[in-house]
Amino acid sequence: MITRIEINGFKTFSDFVMEFTPFTVIAGTNASGKSNLFDALNLLSNLADKDMRSAFKNLRGDAEEQFTQFSSKEFSDKINLAVEILVDKTVKDNWGEEAILKYTRLRYEIQINRIRNTKGFDDLKISHEELVPIKHQEDKWVKNNIDTNFLESWIPKVKTGKRGKPYILTDNKLNKQIIKIPLDGKPGPGREFSANEIAQSALSSVNSVEFPHVFAAKKEMLNWRFLQLNPEDLRRPSSRMAPDTVSHSGANLAAALFRLQQEDEFVLNDISIELNNLLPNFTKVAITEEISENKFVIKLLSDDGREFTSRVLSEGTLRILILCILKYDNQHKGIICFEEPENGIHPFRLKMMIQLLKGLSTDFTDIELPLLPLRQMIVNTHSAAFVDKILKENKTYKEISVWFSKLVSKISSNNKQNCKYTKLLPVSYSHGQISLDFLEPSEIAMTELEVEKYLETKDFES
Known part of the structure; x- marks a missing residue:
């Protein structure tokens, strides 16, 4: 500090x-x-x-x-x-x-x-x-x-x-x-x-x-992390070989979220509540595996039941999501x-x-x-x-x-x-x-x- x-x-x-x-x-x-x-x-x-x-x-x-x-x-x-x-x-x-x-x-x-x-x-x-x-x-x-x-x-x-x-x-x-x-x-x-x-x-x-x-x-x-977020990096799913910490551009976000889920089975609930407070249209944050692509993908569930992957989310939504994830990441310092x-x-x-x-x-x-x-x-x-x-x-x-x-x-x-x-x-x-x-x-x-x-x-x- x-x-x-x-x-x-x-x-x-x-x-x-x-x-x-x-x-x-x-x-x-x-x-x-x-x-x-x-x-x-x-x-x-x-x-x-x-x-x-x-x-x-x-x-x-x-x-x-x-x-x-x-x-x-x-x-x-x-x-x-x-x-x-x-x-x-x-x-x-x-x-x-x-x-x-x-x-x-x-x-x-x-x-x-x-x-x-x-x-x-x-x-x-x-x-x-x-x-x-x-x-x-x-x-x-x-x-x-x-x-x-x-x-x-x-x-x-x-x-x-x-x-x-x-x-x-x-x-x-x-x-x-x-x-x-x-x-x-x-x-x-x-x-x-x-x-x-x-x-x-x-x-x-x-x-x-x-x-x-x-x-x-x-x-x-x-x-000292200088967040210069790149929308393409934020949207991109993470390979299983990717680092499991978020980079300054927002890369590896899905891998970091997958790690958090492995460390704490309830953490996605906390992140979902945090995101919903700021973006009420989204009610749930999930991380899934695309087996055929060998990748992790972030998905958000909306209040009308629709599901959106990180590939189609707006830059503003992803900016807020990364802060919510970092808040609950005990490795972030x-x-x-x-x-x-x-x-x-x-x-x-x-x-x-x-x-x-x-x-x-x-x-x-x-x-x-x-x-x-x-x-x-x-x-x-x-x-x-x-x-x-x-x-x-x-x-x-x-x-x-x-x-x-x-x-x-x-x-x-x-x-x-x-x-x-x-x-x-x-x-x-x-x-x-x-x-x-x-x-x-x-x-x-x-x-x-x-x-x-x-x-x-x-x-x-x-």
Whole structure:
């Protein structure tokens, strides 16, 4: 679970800071930078597993376009990213080895420089990388978001051997930048890399619990799921040889549902009820086998007795179905980043959609949830009706936060020109009024007026 992000030099972000809750909503008009935040998270997730060029290749735009643009031909020469995360108390690798973590609160930093080489091409180099534990006494996020009665379920007590050095650090050795991974909790040399020679992050090099806290941070970032649903993948039946977890495009949905049915004979009833709450025309979800094709197929039964396979279902119906399935999948963990969850939902059923999204995020007050992996839901939306419903009906639910995205003008320190940058402001609603934090007094009135105007927008759901 990500709890804080700091970004500088990436797209429209300059000295940007934002905190997250288990269910985080980012609202605002189009072209205000909402999707750029997902791009930053996507880059971090890529860097945990891929070489740098591949990590940048999977983003919107060329590698150079990920660096903040100051003018038509001038870009930032470095990107700084930092995240603070909460991870599960145990971590398991692909060889079945398991480790219990001493710290579940970690902070990861990385700086990527764009350097022109002797051949005239730009190289991407890591000049700084660090992973450190967040000290309990300094952890304001935990104090604000997890009740002390439930604290030990998520934050282990550190009785002895407090960590004195980072799990990943950058050092200077003979005028060279060296990135080190010291052994975690045991003596030994650990690993060292020359920053000028490595093509990917030190974090990505760890694949086992030999370095448990580094491996836990890597697994957390790899579990950030960016749902970019492809209708063709959602509709396609699953082969018996298909993976039984849902991909970011929605592929393998039928295989995942078949696995859930094998694990719990009543789960299809729960998923059917969840779907019916949002789409009353459908009363039952079923998974069948096409023996001749050796495939699994999802079928929905309508209230008039007709049966529809996933091949003919609308994209809107499939978007809702995948969320219902993920909610009841005990193997689902990490973050879901989801754009415009209100699409295809009748305005009278927005409240039920919000409840479904809440069900896909961890409730720190639920004593049964520590048995499940950590879950987080981050959505962006430009629907005023969706945001208004959340603000007015979840005033006391601290696991939900709403942020308003806007572009602000700022003089660039590089070329002293006026540039537009993304700013996100936390929004709350109490006593019938909107409240905003992190603002200069002179900005408050204008920005609150912007939010009021946004919430009064008559979009398709109003």
